[in-house]
Amino acid sequence: MTQQKEKKVEEIRKEAEQARACPVQKALYYMEEFLSGPMCGRCFPCALGAYEARVRLQRLSRGQGGSEDVAVLGRISQQMLASSMCKKGKDSAAFLAEWLKTDVFEAHAQGRCPQRSCPALVSYRIVPELCIMCGDCQEVCKFNAILGEKALPYRSGYRPFEIRQLRCTSCGECVKVCPTNAIEVLDRAEAEKEKVQT
Ligand code: SF4
Ligand code: SF4
Ligand code: SF4
Structure with missing residues (x-):
């Protein structure tokens, strides 16, 4: 059972990497897929954090976001990483944290997609x-x-x-x-x- 879940998040991540050029779009693709499956809801930072992350990512990709959204995404990834009880939540947080390392998110906050794909x-x-x-x-x-x-x-x-x-x-x-x-x-x-x- 655990193995199936691990494979699923890796699969979603792979799909996101292949389907989208821009890190904001990759993260959004990931979160949308992650939330499309059943959410167990056992830990708040994962259950609520994933929803909030999707909202912030949508704002950034639509050119409606700001630096505050990038900061919130950073906090969500750290809280999910620290408090998630299962590997699925921790892996998701780690993927988000990794994508966030690029300065592409801040560029979106300033209204620019460096990959020119949003x-x-x-x-x-x-x-x-x-x-x-x-x-x-x-x-x-x-x-x-x-x-x-x-x-x-x-x-x-x-x-x-x-x-x-x-x-x-x-x-x-x-x-x-x-x-x-x-x-x-x-x-x-x-x-x-x-x-x-x-
Ligand atoms: S971290 Fe795991 S156990 Fe916690 S809400 Fe997310 S999926 Fe459920
Ligand atoms: S008509 Fe359109 S496709 Fe043809 S050369 Fe001009 S811009 Fe390119
Ligand atoms: S002009 Fe080009 S980019 Fe714009 S809607 Fe038509 S095909 Fe799409």
Whole structure:
């Protein structure tokens, strides 16, 4: 029985490491999976701490968090580590503490995802000089967020494609298909600043 539980948390951790690039997302993935199973609730720091950790991680990944959330996550991991009665709780606390060692959490508190993978913290933009107006990005965008007309060889006067920021969900699908790497991913905060300055 104990062995099954040990394997489960290791499996979740492995999945989190493989499925997400950003440590905040990895930790959030882990906590969501951890909480999706039955919670025995025998020790408060684990039972309540895991819920609170999920809330704080969600705030950070949505760009709504601050340094206080990072500090709370640190306290939760330490209390869970010290007071959890089973290996499942202790391992979970250790994973969280390990992810927290990076300065990526504090970057999220300041509104930046260094891996540029938290959709709420990034912005997509087409570099006009690189766009060949092939229309591939428009075809894959499920949110109708790309403006432009596919260029035909016998006509002229086309303009480079543009992303409608209000519709873009930062799903990243357009980047995967662009043949000229014309779509760049920026920090949302920086992109907003540029917009204000221009
Ligand atoms: S540490 Fe173990 S025993 Fe305690 S609440 Fe968490 S899962 Fe249950
Ligand atoms: S990131 Fe997603 S939603 Fe935004 S323009 Fe590209 S495909 Fe569309
Ligand atoms: S896929 Fe790239 S090159 Fe083609 S229209 Fe979109 S941004 Fe321009």
